[in-house]
Amino acid sequence: MSNWSRGFGVNKIFSAYTKKIPTVDVALEDYGLLYRLTESGSNPKISVRADSKEKGVVPTYNTVAEIKGTNPNEYVMLSAHFDSWDGGTGATDNGTGTLVMMEAMRILKKVYPNPKRTILVGHWGSEEQGLNGSRAFVEDHPEIVANLQALFNQDNGTGRVANISGQGYLHAYDFITRWLAAVPEDFKKGIETKFPGTPGGGGSDFASFVAVGAPGFSLSSLSWSYGNYTWHTNRDTYDKIVFDDVRSNAILAAILVYMACEDPQKTSREKSVLPATRTGEPGKWPEQRKATRKGGMD
Numbered sequence: 001m002s003n004w005s006r007g008f009g010v011n012k013i014f015s016a017y018t019k020k021i022p023t024v025d026v027a028l029e030d031y032g033l034l035y036r037l038t039e040s041g042s043n044p045k046i047s048v049r050a051d052s053k054e055k056g057v058v059p060t061y062n063t064v065a066e067i068k069g070t071n072p073n074e075y076v077m078l079s080a081h082f083d084s085w086d087g088g089t090g091a092t093d094n095g096t097g098t099l100v101m102m103e104a105m106r107i108l109k110k111v112y113p114n115p116k117r118t119i120l121v122g123h124w125g126s127e128e129q130g131l132n133g134s135r136a137f138v139e140d141h142p143e144i145v146a147n148l149q150a151l152f153n154q155d156n157g158t159g160r161v162a163n164i165s166g167q168g169y170l171h172a173y174d175f176i177t178r179w180l181a182a183v184p185e186d187f188k189k190g191i192e193t194k195f196p197g198t199p200g201g202g203g204s205d206f207a208s209f210v211a212v213g214a215p216g217f218s219l220s221s222l223s224w225s226y227g228n229y230t231w232h233t234n235r236d237t238y239d240k241i242v243f244d245d246v247r248s249n250a251i252l253a254a255i256l257v258y259m260a261c262e263d264p265q266k267t268s269r270e271k272s273v274l275p276a277t278r279t280g281e282p283g284k285w286p287e288q289r290k291a292t293r294k295g296g297m298d
């Protein structure tokens with residue numbers, strides 16, 4: 001399925017409602033030409049060649065890397081997803097998040113090879129089908145989740161980090177502001193924080209951790225027209241990457257991980273009382289959902 005994404009020549013590509021009729025994307029200028037020829041009565045004919053191949057069921061994987069800490073049983077995690085949607089090549093969803101975390105790990109390995117806590121990075125598979133990689137990790141590694149100091153996820157485009165929410169944790173203000181205080185102004189200017197914030201129930205992999213009451217946070221980016229131009233569109237390609245912003249985010253992520261590793265205090269998981277819903281029901285923390293181990297297939 002393909003529909004307009006409210007940007008010039010941009011279509012969102014989503015799952016098809018039919019398995020019988022193929023949808024073909026015609027580029028903007030070609031569409032305009034066809035339209036004019038039709039309007040002027042020239043009766044243009046087009047021929048379409050579309051090749052596809054059924055490759056059957058293929059597995060997806062999480063790719064996890066580690067720098068062992070001197071206190072090996074406490075963890076700080078970086079997080080991004082490695083799968084992408086079909087319309088483009090997934091440069092900003094979530095190639096840029098993956099780049100940020102790989103580069104942060106490279107920096108940390110070089111300048112901080114013996115961290116106090118163990119540093120992990122999760123590059124999740126099957127995020128797009130419902131956070132399956134990270135939900136599976138949470139189910140399979142309770143010992144890591146129970147001893148997680150913090151997790152930082154980035155997954156909304158190529159932009160500089162502009163917002164960090166406390167995800168509803170009552171004392172997130174204490175430790176996140178303490179860690180941010182160590183970040184040079186150049187790499188944190190413009191970041192707005194919200195405490196205690198509201199717990200994210202989905203959207204990206206940090207939510208898999210929040211759902212079980214573990215401190216997962218989202219490094220939320222400036223949009224660079226992400227919603228209209230690259231998210232799940234036919235335009236999510238390499239040329240949209242703003243490398244200055246990606247670089248800044250890698251430095252920010254590396255410093256936050258360093259601070260979280262060195263912090264003599266363990267982070268608090270105490271939850272705030274959530275605001276009541278519109279109908280007056282008490283606000284509810286998001287619930288843990290089971291990973292679909294077969295990507296939605298029966």
Ligand SMILES: [Zn+2]
Pocket residue numbers: 081093094127155204
């Ligand atoms: Zn994504």
